[in-house]
Amino acid sequence: MFKGGEGSDVTLHALGRKWRLHKLYLSQSPYFKSMFSENWREARENEISIEIVDPNITMAGLETALGSLYHDEVQLQPADVVSVVAAAALFQLDGLLTQCGEVMMSCVNVQTAIVFLEAATAYSLRPVQLRCQRWLETNLMTHVNDQPSVLRQVSPAVLSSLVASPALVVHQTEFSLYVVLKVWLFLRLCADWEGGGSAAVVAAHKFFQQRAAEEPLLDSEEAGALAAPFRALRHQHLVLHPLDFEVLHADNIIPPGWLAGLYRHQWLTLLRLDQGLVEPGWSRDVTEAQFDACALRCGRTLKDRQKVTWRVTAVCLDEQRSPRHTQSSGLTAVQLARGQEVRVLTLDEAATYPLLLLAKLSSNS
Known part of the structure; x- marks a missing residue:
């Protein structure tokens, strides 16, 4: 679903869906950067499963959060912003959290x-x-x-x-x-x-x-x-x-x-x-x-x-x-x-x- 960049790929499993993503882009997130360090098992694997326990995180929110790692601008809708906030908080995406906050403040x-x-x-x-x-x-x-x-x-x-x-x-x-x-x-x-x-x-x-x-x-x-x-x-x-x-x-x-x-x-x-x-x-x-x-x-x-x-x-x-x-x-x-x-x-x-x-x-x- 998301393309671009060099580096090894990884298949990410969450909420019953799979994404073929790039570790280089995912590592912009402190969450994934820590996961891919040499100290963790995921650094050596090509498939990763993430258990989503936060009920606020929906498929749409997860896709928007992951997509923000590949695009400079992300379109946010007020109806979806809470889910995006929850996903951004999970992945420690401070920039996306700031953008979500601006949207929320305006509406x-x-x-x-x-x-x-x-x-x-x-x-x-x-x-x-x-x-x-x-x-x-x-x-x-x-x-x-x-x-x-x-x-x-x-x-x-x-x-x-x-x-x-x-x-x-x-x-x-x-x-x-x-x-x-x-x-x-x-x-x-x-x-x-x-x-x-x-x-x-x-x-x-x-x-x-x-x-x-x-x-x-x-x-x-x-x-x-x-x-x-x-x-x-x-x-x-x-x-x-x-x-x-x-x-x-x-x-x-x-x-x-x-x-x-x-x-x-x-x-x-x-x-x-x-x-x-x-x-x-x-x-x-x-x-x-x-x-x-x-x-x-x-x-x-x-x-x-x-x-x-x-x-x-x-x-x-x-x-x-x-x-x-x-x-x-x-x-x-x-x-x-x-x-x-x-x-x-x-x-x-x-x-x-x-x-x-x-x-x-x-x-x-």
Whole structure:
């Protein structure tokens, strides 16, 4: 299949196929160069069998990786790039890995972000990993949530990382993020369910509200392995509204023990505020890390130049909804009287629409 070059030939067996290849070209790969050294049996043989144990390596990926040893330019398709990455990693083809990373970086979207993130993590493509992570942080509650078949694919570990991230773009409130996790949990438990985003929200709500069980779901053997994303939620912000509390109780997903200490803490905070026991300069002493770890997360998307007042971080998106420009007001302590307005952020010339606006609020609780 591949021709050219001088030197002894070798028949390579892998995935049930045979290739007649040249050792001279194969030796461009550190994997084969080591194999053909005098210290190994393969150096003296004309036929070599390679056991492929990585399930990501397909015949197409293997052919592309081997073909890259014979051609300066390789055509890569997004649909095949993960297999090529896996084969390139096996054969230690750094140049091909770099080229694959460039292709992946250019086409991160709702269909590829999760697959690319898993591949980039497995094969140490750090820039691709960061790009996919940022894309998912920006779009989890919108584009991913709108496509149940994609949301179902998100692993508990990845989803837990996203929920815990200070960079996660939270639309509406923390309880809205809980609803996303609730739908995800329903999709994982009901693998045969199919439908659109709105239908998934309704179906998930009915499923948990009608579940006849006294044991909280995340305490059960059935769903215990899926608990990590729910643990990453900022539980103190899930119990701020009576209607939200009623839904949490009726869903019976989160064990009461996770929330019990919060009720006492919130009540004591209210008593301290009522009695004037809160130290007046507390907010000036909080660090960026402390703020990011406990801030009340909320946000919305502006489709055009609506008149809305927020304390914000602004994120501008490109055509593939990857963050193109980010601007933040920074950590600012402001005491507001009723009806008072304070300008905390002025968008610069690089800001374009669509524009995500995020607000983070924090208290001494």
